[in-house]
Amino acid sequence: MLSTFLSHQWKDFWRSRNKAGSIAAQILLGFFMLYFLILAIGLGFGMSFIIEKAFPGKNVIETFNGFILYYFLFDLAIRTQMQELPTLSIIPYLHLKINKKTIVNFLNIKSLFSFFNLLPLFIFIPFSIIKIGTTYGALTGLMYIVAILSLTVFNNYLVLYLKRKSINNIAYFGFIIGFVAVFALLDYYQIVSVRAASNAVFVAVANYPYLGLVFTAAAIAIFYINSTYLRSNLYTEELSTKDDKKVSTDYAFLNRFGKVGELAALELKLILRHKRSRGSILMGFAFLAYGFLFYKEPMIAKNQFGMMLFAAIFMTGISVITYGQFMFGWQSTHFDGLLVNKIDFKNFIKAKFLLFTISCTIITLLASFYGFMSYKLLLLHLAAYLYNIGFATVIVLYFATMNYKRLDITKSASFNWQGVGATQWILGFPLLLIPFVIYLPFGFMNKPYWGLIALSIFGLITLLMRNYWINLLVKRFEKQRYKIAEGFRE
Amino acid sequence: MMLEFKQLKKSYGGRTVVDISNLQIFAGETIGLVGNNGAGKTTMFRMLLDLIRPDSGEILSKGVNVANTSDWKNYTASYLDEGFLIDYLTPEEYFIFIGSLNNLSIADVNEYLKQYEEFFNGEILSRGKYIRDFSKGNQNKVGIAAALMQKPELLVLDEPFANLDPTTQIRLKSHIKALKYSHKLTTLISSHDLNHVTDVCDRIILLEKGIVIKDFRTDENSLKELEAYFSE
Numbered sequence: 001m002l003s004t005f006l007s008h009q010w011k012d013f014w015r016s017r018n019k020a021g022s023i024a025a026q027i028l029l030g031f032f033m034l035y036f037l038i039l040a041i042g043l044g045f046g047m048s049f050i051i052e053k054a055f056p057g058k059n060v061i062e063t064f065n066g067f068i069l070y071y072f073l074f075d076l077a078i079r080t081q082m083q084e085l086p087t088l089s090i091i092p093y094l095h096l097k098i099n100k101k102t103i104v105n106f107l108n109i110k111s112l113f114s115f116f117n118l119l120p121l122f123i124f125i126p127f128s129i130i131k132i133g134t135t136y137g138a139l140t141g142l143m144y145i146v147a148i149l150s151l152t153v154f155n156n157y158l159v160l161y162l163k164r165k166s167i168n169n170i171a172y173f174g175f176i177i178g179f180v181a182v183f184a185l186l187d188y189y190q191i192v193s194v195r196a197a198s199n200a201v202f203v204a205v206a207n208y209p210y211l212g213l214v215f216t217a218a219a220i221a222i223f224y225i226n227s228t229y230l231r232s233n234l235y236t237e238e239l240s241t242k243d244d245k246k247v248s249t250d251y252a253f254l255n256r257f258g259k260v261g262e263l264a265a266l267e268l269k270l271i272l273r274h275k276r277s278r279g280s281i282l283m284g285f286a287f288l289a290y291g292f293l294f295y296k297e298p299m300i301a302k303n304q305f306g307m308m309l310f311a312a313i314f315m316t317g318i319s320v321i322t323y324g325q326f327m328f329g330w331q332s333t334h335f336d337g338l339l340v341n342k343i344d345f346k347n348f349i350k351a352k353f354l355l356f357t358i359s360c361t362i363i364t365l366l367a368s369f370y371g372f373m374s375y376k377l378l379l380l381h382l383a384a385y386l387y388n389i390g391f392a393t394v395i396v397l398y399f400a401t402m403n404y405k406r407l408d409i410t411k412s413a414s415f416n417w418q419g420v421g422a423t424q425w426i427l428g429f430p431l432l433l434i435p436f437v438i439y440l441p442f443g444f445m446n447k448p449y450w451g452l453i454a455l456s457i458f459g460l461i462t463l464l465m466r467n468y469w470i471n472l473l474v475k476r477f478e479k480q481r482y483k484i485a486e487g488f489r490e
Numbered sequence: 491m492m493l494e495f496k497q498l499k500k501s502y503g504g505r506t507v508v509d510i511s512n513l514q515i516f517a518g519e520t521i522g523l524v525g526n527n528g529a530g531k532t533t534m535f536r537m538l539l540d541l542i543r544p545d546s547g548e549i550l551s552k553g554v555n556v557a558n559t560s561d562w563k564n565y566t567a568s569y570l571d572e573g574f575l576i577d578y579l580t581p582e583e584y585f586i587f588i589g590s591l592n593n594l595s596i597a598d599v600n601e602y603l604k605q606y607e608e609f610f611n612g613e614i615l616s617r618g619k620y621i622r623d624f625s626k627g628n629q630n631k632v633g634i635a636a637a638l639m640q641k642p643e644l645l646v647l648d649e650p651f652a653n654l655d656p657t658t659q660i661r662l663k664s665h666i667k668a669l670k671y672s673h674k675l676t677t678l679i680s681s682h683d684l685n686h687v688t689d690v691c692d693r694i695i696l697l698e699k700g701i702v703i704k705d706f707r708t709d710e711n712s713l714k715e716l717e718a719y720f721s722e
Contacts, residue, residue: 245618248583262590266576273578273620337574340539342563342591482543489573 001098005106033115040119044126061135064127065202066195070187071120072151073194077180079116079159094234104230108223111160117152124148136206143205143212150215154222161226164233254354259344263351264358270330276409277323277330284318284363291315291370291377300374303448306439312380313435315367317388319359321431324396325424327352329407332488339485345474349397353466356393360385383452386459387435394462394469395434399427401473401480404487492517492644492676493538497547500533500700507533508544508700515678517643520670522691522708523680524716530700531680532570535648538678539568551644567642569633569650577622581614581632584621588636599639606635609661627653634662638669645669645677651686663690684720688713 043050051063090103125145133141166172186192205211251268254261271277294311314321323330331338338348364385370377400423407419438458442451462469493515500508508530515521523531536542538549540556548555551562568574576584589599603615613628614635621632630653637645645666651659667690669675681687687694688708696704696719704719706712 246580246620246623247618248580248586259590262587266579266587269583270576270578334573334576336536336539336541336570337576339541340563340568340574341588342560482541485541 001102002106002109005093006110009110036115036119037122040122041126044122044124045130047123047127048131061131061206062199064131065199067198068124068148068151068202069198070194071123072155073180073183075116075120075155076159077177079155080163080176083111083114083116083156083159083163085160085163100231100234103234104227107230108157108227111156112153114156117156120148120152132206136209140206140209143209144202147202147205147212147215150212150219154215154219157219157222157226161222161229164226164229257354259347260350260354263343263347264354267330267351267355270409271323274330274409276407276411280322281319284322285366287315287318288363288367291367291373295370295373295377300376303376304443305376305380305448305452306436306443308377308380309384309435309439310432312377312384313388313392313432316360316364316381316385317392317431318363320356320388320392320396321428323359324356324393324400325427326407326419327396327400327403328484329403329405329419329488330409332406333409335485335488339481345477346470349470349473349477352397353393353470356396357389360389379449379452383455383459384435386456386463388459390459390462390466391434392431394473395431396427397469397473398476399423401476401484404484406488406490491515492519492552494550494553495534495547496550498534498537498544498549499546500530500537500542500544506700508537510534510547510700510702513695513702513705515676517676518670518674519693520666520675520677520691521679522687522694523678523697524682524684524687524694525680525697526720528699529697531697532648533700534697535568535570535646535678535680538646539566539570562644565643566646567637567640567644568646569630569637570646570648572626572629572633575621575629575633575636577629578620580618580620581624582616584632585636585639588639592640594639602639603635609635609658609665611655611658625653627655627658630654631658638665641673643674643676645675647677647679649681650679651681651683659686666690684713684716688716 047064048060051058051060055063090107093103125148128141128144128148132144162172162176183192183194187194249269251265254265254268257264271281290311295308299307328335364381367381368378370381403421403423405419405421405423411418435455438455439451442448442454491514493513495510495513497512498508498510499506507528523534525531533542537544538551538556540560540562543557548557550556551566554561556562576587579587585599585603586596589596589602594602607615610631614624614631617624621629624632630650634647634650637647650662654662663686666675666677666679670677677691679687679691691708693707694704694712694716695702696716706715
């Protein structure tokens with residue numbers, strides 16, 4: 001029976017309607033995964049070498065030990081965001097003559113086929129064999145592997161269990177991520193050391209190898225808790241949606257914009273009431289940390305804004321990029337309704353501009369904490385912001401008129417390639433290249449501030465031309481709407 | 491004259507879906523569009539609502555081509571399928587939104603909805619659900635009520651009786667009949683249910699493979715005539 005289930009899943013994957021159109025996206029995703037796997041394998045086999053290089057003078061095994069629980073803590077945080085509940089796939093089987101136990105087993109096994117379960121094996125097992133096994137003996141090496149496997153399984157079922165218990169409850173995800181973040185911070189400021197704790201645990205395993213079985217016991221325990229919970233709650237209604245009372249809302253601050261504001265409010269509701277759009281927004285906030293990766297002291301000191309321009313455009317314009325790239329696909333399910341009703345297309349386009357402007361403004365204000373690093377970054381952000389609301393919005397909306405792919409917005413956003421087409425790939429080029437092209441001549445002439453001013457002026461001029469753009473986009477939309485509507489109906 | 495279809499043609503992949511050379515619909519008529527699956531009823535409606543561009547020909551609504559201006563939106567209301575509903579809104583939010591497009595205040599909308607309490611049978615309003623969480627029948631009710639709220643002169647409904655419970659079917663029929671006399675409402679209905687069509691419509695148009703096969707006024711023999719045709 002289990003093999004039948006799995007073969008159905010296999011067919012589901014290959015015959016699914018969205019997949020056929022986006023094989024390219026699948027392949028790309030495959031490459032990403034392969035890339036991570038190769039990294040993981042490299043990390044696994046090169047662990048001793050890397051640790052020696054990265055932390056010279058430190059004990060290799062101690063560092064490795066300290067890394068293990070740390071990894072699994074982060075693993076937990078990422079899984080709560082990314083790991084999917086394999087629930088909906090069982091609906092067609094529930095009314096058939098199949099034992100509940102079989103279905104639960106199927107769900108449990110299916111959940112093991114996850115990228116997150118593969119990664120730690122490649123990272124930790126090579127070192128456990130090469131270094132731990134040779135230093136402490138085969139038994140200890142084996143117990144390390146058992147512990148790693150158990151921790152992986154533990155995390156897998158723990159996340160599934162918690163997710164099932166609190167479906168659609170965002171506050172709770174925030175809680176888990178906050179929990180991990182607090183630990184990371186405490187560790188960073190050396191108040192409580194996760195690494196020391198992890199090291200202590202694994203030193204104990206090295207001394208008393210059979211202690212490794214404690215992890216296995218924990219994994220088995222959570223597996224049983226999860227299975228029991230599933231078996232007694234095997235109702236798709238309870239497993240997939242939470243039935244809380246929905247209330248009508250009104251966004252008073254948008255009312256002052258009249259009809260445009262109403263359309264914007266409509267779209268704001270769309271964003272807040274769907275999984276995929278909510279995910280995009282959260283991702284946008286996560287990208288606020290992008291600057292820490294890209295903004296480096298020497299660059300700031302030497303005014304090399306060109307190097308930091310990408311990050312600035314990306315951060316301040318994240319809503320334009322992540323939300324705009326699928327435009328108007330977000331509304332694909334009711335696009336016919338929008339066309340048939342008495343909606344002025346001009347207002348329709350204006351509403352998009354309004355939303356982009358508001359969201360860019362908010363995120364740029366939030367990003368102003370980089371001002372603590374250097375006031376120069378604020379100037380950089382201002383230029384990027386003006387470009388984003390002035391011209392990036394226009395690019396995105398222009399490309400939107402060529403996007404005919406229906407978007408399923410009820411699924412989560414991470415690793416979701418449904419609705420991705422050529423538009424999304426091409427879109428990024430003009431959007432990210434134009435600011436470089438404007439800035440670069442000034443960069444070469446060693447007039448970085450003039451470059452920022454030029455970009456700002458470009459942004460301002462395009463912003464002042466907004467009415468012109470709106471008319472242009474409306475004309476384009478009028479022409480393309482049949483094609484868009486047809487694509488969205490599929 | 492309300493509507494005029496002229497040399498209207500639409501085909502997909504070489505297969506003709508709609509081919510209507512001349513068809514006129516007059517104000518106050520209730521038209522029933524019947525035909526088997528693939529007869530072109532929905533495609534015809536979509537072209538009437540300017541959702542699909544015809545390959546050739548045109549549809550004039552009050553003498554104006556629907557593809558050229560959107561004046562027709564001022565007096566036309568329609569509900570074809572769930573794609574017309576904004577399904578992440580509560581029904582109240584949806585009614586208020588549609589109302590606002592037609593310059594109705596929230597108070598107007600609430601006032602209007604009162605007369606539909608019976609039609610809704612207590613299942614639609616203040617249930618604390620988004621439209622997407624309703625059953626198909628109840629979604630239909632929301633769509634039809636929202637269309638009627640716009641006080642249209644022309645009403646276009648695709649399969650309005652499907653998924654509705656018997657009580658609501660009967661109420662909808664009498665409502666359409668009443669509006670015909672009180673507001674001179676022109677209605678286009680497509681349906682697979684010959685009983686309903688002959689009951690509510692005063693003119694029936696039978697489509698097959700996009701071509702008008704029959705076009706007649708309903709009388710006591712219509713139902714038999716249609717049944718005879720479809721059982722061939």
